[in-house]
Amino acid sequence: MPSPPIQVFLTTIASQPVLRKRQEYILRILQTKKIPFTPYDLASDEDAKRLWKRKTPLDKQQLPGILVGGRYPGDFDAFEGAVECDELDTFLRLKETWNADVDEDRPAPAVKPVGVPGAVPVSQMTPEHHKPKYFPKDPDASLKPVNKREGDFDISTELEGFGLQGVRVTDDDLWQLVADLGLDGDEAADMVNSLGGGADTRNSAEPSPSRSELKTQAHQETEPGEGEATPIADNNVSKDYKH
Structure with a gap:
């Protein structure tokens, strides 16, 4: 049986340096320890915002926050203390079992893109036994034009x-x-x-000559080549005219 799912509640509107550092700290710890989690951006996800407010005490709704199996385990200070005391397994209930059919009171909010740096997409952090639930396959997907x-x-x-x-x-x-x-x-x-890109193909076609190049080419064509004599005007015409 899997452990209870971990939901991390963040915000892209993090103007305060303390808030940004706390978000970065939680995400870094979870990623370093390879603990799967689902991130939510409360700045744009109303369903996740309602869930956070419903499950969290009124005086503990500061972000960032965590729910484990739909329960509030503690605030950021409690999370940080669990990391320092090597009690993160207990804080995140990693050794407990989870049965969604029995333990879950209602479905989790739909997963949406999160614009917080470091919030890895859930498809890459969620273990295989959670993926069918969070990412159900659409049987009609292959029929839709792309x-x-x-x-x-x-x-x-x-x-x-x-x-x-x-x-x-x-x-x-x-x-x-x-x-x-x-x-x-x-x-x-x-x-x-x-970034996974290839060769530069933007200038694969031969560039057209510039205006200055065209003028230089035309000037060279009108000048006599090396070794060629410059034609001399025939003076006989003027002599015959005088006679």
């Missing part, structure tokens, strides 16, 4: 945890991006390769 550009790919496979799920780009898009950032040469190539 508009794709040739050669594009999902950028979230390379940039995890930035809310880019479903954003598709091509190699040309990546090259244009690094160009806009002021990168060129080897630096640009390294950046594109690190």
Whole structure:
């Protein structure tokens, strides 16, 4: 039997440095210890916001927050204390068993993209026994038309945890991006390769000559070549005219 599911409640509207650091700390600990969790952004997810308020005491609703199996285990200070005292297994109930049919009072909110850095998509953090529940297969998915550009790919496979799920780009898009950032040469190539892109094909066609190149070419064609004599005007015409 799996352990109770862990839900982490965050916000993309984190203007206070303390709030950002606490979110980063929780996410870093869970990822380092490879503990699966489901992130929610309360700034945009109303269902998750209602769940958080319903399950949490009124004086303990500060973010970031955690629910374990639908229960409130404690605030951030309690989480930090559990990490320092090596009691995270107890705090997160990792050694307990969980039966969704018996222990869950209602279905969890639908999983949505989270724009908080470090909040890895749940599809990559959730163990296999939870995936059928959170990611049910759509039998009609193969029948739905998909508009794709040739050669594009999902950028979230390379940039995890930035809310880019479903954003598709091509190699040309990546090259244009690094160009806009002021990168060129080897630096640009390294950046594109690190993002999963390929060779630059934007300038594969032969560029048309510039205006200055055309003027230079025309000037060279009118000048005599090396070793050629410059034609001399015939003076006989003027002599005959005088006579």
